[in-house]
Amino acid sequence: MADVVDLLDVVAVIGSFPALAGATLRVEPGEIVLLRGPNGAGKTSLLRLCAGLLPVVRGSATVCGVDLTVDRRAVRRRVGLLGHANGLYADLTVAENVAFWGATVGATRDEVDAALVRLGVGGRLAGVPVGRLSAGQRRRTALACLVVRRATLWLLDEPHAGLDAAGRDELDATLRQAVQAGATVLIASHELERAAGLATRTVEVVGGQVVGVAP
Amino acid sequence: MSVWAVARRIAAKDLRIEARSRVLVNQVLPFSGVVMVLFAFALDKASSDIPRQVAPGLVWLATVFSLLVMIQRVFAVERDDGALDALRVAGVTPAGLFLGKTIGLAVQLLALDLVLVVLAVILFDTAVAGLAAAGLLAVTVVVAGTALAGVGTLYGGLAAGAKGRDTLLPLLMLPVVVPVLIGATRSTEAAFGTGGIGMTEGWAWVALVGAFAALAVGGGALAFGALLEE
Amino acid sequence: MGRAMPAPSTTRNVTGTRFTRGLGIATLASIGLLAVLGLVVTPADAVQRNGVRIMYVHVPSVWLAYLAFVVTGVASAAYLWPRTRSLTWDRIAGASAEIGVLYVAITLVTGSLWGRLSWGRYWVWDARLTTTALLFVTYLGYLAVRGLGGTHPQRARRSALVAMFAVVEIPLVHFSVQRWNTLHQEESIAKGEINGLMLFAIFWGVVAFTLLYVWLLLHRQRVMAMEDAVEDRGLDRALVERRAEALVGRT
Numbered sequence A: 001m002a003d004v005v006d007l008l009d010v011v012a013v014i015g016s017f018p019a020l021a022g023a024t025l026r027v028e029p030g031e032i033v034l035l036r037g038p039n040g041a042g043k044t045s046l047l048r049l050c051a052g053l054l055p056v057v058r059g060s061a062t063v064c065g066v067d068l069t070v071d072r073r074a075v076r077r078r079v080g081l082l083g084h085a086n087g088l089y090a091d092l093t094v095a096e097n098v099a100f101w102g103a104t105v106g107a108t109r110d111e112v113d114a115a116l117v118r119l120g121v122g123g124r125l126a127g128v129p130v131g132r133l134s135a136g137q138r139r140r141t142a143l144a145c146l147v148v149r150r151a152t153l154w155l156l157d158e159p160h161a162g163l164d165a166a167g168r169d170e171l172d173a174t175l176r177q178a179v180q181a182g183a184t185v186l187i188a189s190h191e192l193e194r195a196a197g198l199a200t201r202t203v204e205v206v207g208g209q210v211v212g213v214a215p
Numbered sequence B: 001m002s003v004w005a006v007a008r009r010i011a012a013k014d015l016r017i018e019a020r021s022r023v024l025v026n027q028v029l030p031f032s033g034v035v036m037v038l039f040a041f042a043l044d045k046a047s048s049d050i051p052r053q054v055a056p057g058l059v060w061l062a063t064v065f066s067l068l069v070m071i072q073r074v075f076a077v078e079r080d081d082g083a084l085d086a087l088r089v090a091g092v093t094p095a096g097l098f099l100g101k102t103i104g105l106a107v108q109l110l111a112l113d114l115v116l117v118v119l120a121v122i123l124f125d126t127a128v129a130g131l132a133a134a135g136l137l138a139v140t141v142v143v144a145g146t147a148l149a150g151v152g153t154l155y156g157g158l159a160a161g162a163k164g165r166d167t168l169l170p171l172l173m174l175p176v177v178v179p180v181l182i183g184a185t186r187s188t189e190a191a192f193g194t195g196g197i198g199m200t201e202g203w204a205w206v207a208l209v210g211a212f213a214a215l216a217v218g219g220g221a222l223a224f225g226a227l228l229e230e
Numbered sequence C: 001m002g003r004a005m006p007a008p009s010t011t012r013n014v015t016g017t018r019f020t021r022g023l024g025i026a027t028l029a030s031i032g033l034l035a036v037l038g039l040v041v042t043p044a045d046a047v048q049r050n051g052v053r054i055m056y057v058h059v060p061s062v063w064l065a066y067l068a069f070v071v072t073g074v075a076s077a078a079y080l081w082p083r084t085r086s087l088t089w090d091r092i093a094g095a096s097a098e099i100g101v102l103y104v105a106i107t108l109v110t111g112s113l114w115g116r117l118s119w120g121r122y123w124v125w126d127a128r129l130t131t132t133a134l135l136f137v138t139y140l141g142y143l144a145v146r147g148l149g150g151t152h153p154q155r156a157r158r159s160a161l162v163a164m165f166a167v168v169e170i171p172l173v174h175f176s177v178q179r180w181n182t183l184h185q186e187e188s189i190a191k192g193e194i195n196g197l198m199l200f201a202i203f204w205g206v207v208a209f210t211l212l213y214v215w216l217l218l219h220r221q222r223v224m225a226m227e228d229a230v231e232d233r234g235l236d237r238a239l240v241e242r243r244a245e246a247l248v249g250r251t
Helices: A043-050 A094-103 A109-118 A123-127 A135-149 A165-180 A192-198 B003-021 B023-042 B050-079 B083-089 B094-124 B130-160 B168-176 B178-192 B199-228 C018-041 C050-080 C087-118 C127-146 C152-180 C196-250
Strands: A005-014 A017-027 A032-036 A058-063 A079-082 A153-157 A184-188 A201-206 A209-213
Touching: A005 A043, A005 C196, A017 A043, A017 C196, A032 A043, A032 A192, A043 A058, A043 A079, A043 A153, A043 A184, A079 A135, A079 B083, A094 A109, A094 A123, A094 A135, A094 B003, A109 A135, A135 A165, A153 A165, A165 A184, A165 A192, A209 C196, B003 B023, B003 B050, B003 B094, B023 B050, B023 B094, B050 B083, B050 B094, B050 B130, B050 B168, B050 B178, B094 B130, B094 B199, B130 B168, B130 B178, B130 B199, B130 C152, B168 B178, B168 C127, B168 C152, B178 B199, B178 C152, B199 C152, C018 C050, C018 C196, C050 C087, C050 C127, C050 C152, C050 C196, C087 C127, C087 C152, C087 C196, C127 C152
Parallel strands: A017 A209, A032 A184, A032 A201, A079 A153, A153 A184
Antiparallel strands: A005 A017, A005 A058, A201 A209
């Protein structure tokens, strides 16, 4: 089976700064790959590049069978990205947010409800505007939005941030279930112990490159 | 989802957000009202008939100023928590996004203009004489609102791409809306009967604004994806 | 560009060629001749007296301004058309817009001075004047969009689209302003006695300003290409620095 992510010597810039300076990474289907590395190493940029948000300046990149150098928009829909920001509308309720993002892939009402329950934001919380939630509850809502998107490649940037112990367990369980259903996951995280238990492989990102397999 | 399905969802979402947050009602409407009153001060209401004559123009000037505020709000909603990125990753078609935001903005402009027309009647002693005039005014408000919403969304999207571009929006947008400002003002004058132009000419101006609206909405739907892409 | 230039390399770092040097000399000579024609050879007008001499600068500059914006429009369309997509078109569009803005500025200044002399007012609200002023602001906006940053293709696509909007919008603006206010005088050129010599001076002004336009365009476009190249080379240097972080990080 073809690799889900196949980056070769990828350079990507933010302004004139080379956020990625020749990154090479291959990820097979079903893997949960942990990206670790210091702040500013390029982890976030790597995830955004895979999501088709950053253009490839040099090198070659294929994600989910789509050549990003040809048309990076085509990869969208197949990937789900949870960035530093949650991508939620503060004035809409939890349920409305999840339903809105679910609608982009034609998710049914049942699927939306299931996602709400799975991330522990169903019931009474579902009717509360997101702007009134705690940071952890917002993170859970964002994850529920990701779940209803049914992406083949999940790109998670510090997904544990802000979550309490129960939330982290739910996140881990959700990711395992997604992989069982055929998804592949890339996680950038500083919570090494937490994420390492989940990951099938860990790689280190430094200086805009993937410098190798960490022990 | 089809372009129209996306547009409907985006417009419904934006209008729902407005219904909850009431930024238009609580902030933009009072702002435009203050602008109208300030115009009266600047034009020396006591000693002349000038405010009555220029009232139609003031309505549309206040609309354009309020539009600048509204565009920033409408795109701040997408930018505050990274929703714009999420929309892009979700593969939402840019044409649908453009049309949705344009419709949402047009509906809000419609509400704004109804209030401004009433204000013009109250503050500047103007009147809409007869059903034909009311019809002309209603069509003007709808057509000009659509044109302004289209242009606003187009340039707002360009300015929304990154921070520090907000100041660019007035420079780009104001020269472009000149035909709408002129056309809508003339046909409103015809409806108010203050500018010395007849109803027929008023309708001709509405047609001009309509052509502009078609260009702005059509061009925006085509170009929005490329403008939004960073 | 504030950045330090990289060490001198084998690439040529001048924008002049034998052709542009010849063109530059021809431009200077023709402008000199224009000055002689406009200030000495042509007679003063019976009505406008010496004020008429402003025309020899004003009329050519407005023609060249419109030409420059047409070139910007055509070059932008050429960039957007996939088969002719090239950053050279983008740079030609940008360079031409800069020169066009310069010519519009000259047009507005000379026009208002002339208006003061012959109408007693710096400004009248006629369609041509108003459209020209809006043209000025519109292309200032275009240049601001060019300065927004991003990669070169991003800059090119964004600004090409804005230029296309301007092409569509300018006729609408002109038409609406014309309908709005038609108090205007007739073509100013047709007023008064214009003899063959004066007409020739105007024609010569167009020739001289066209030469100047082409000369500026070639140089500016090449400077822009060099700026882009410097940025690309800056990326190479930045990449080396960025990669070095990995070496430090490992030891």
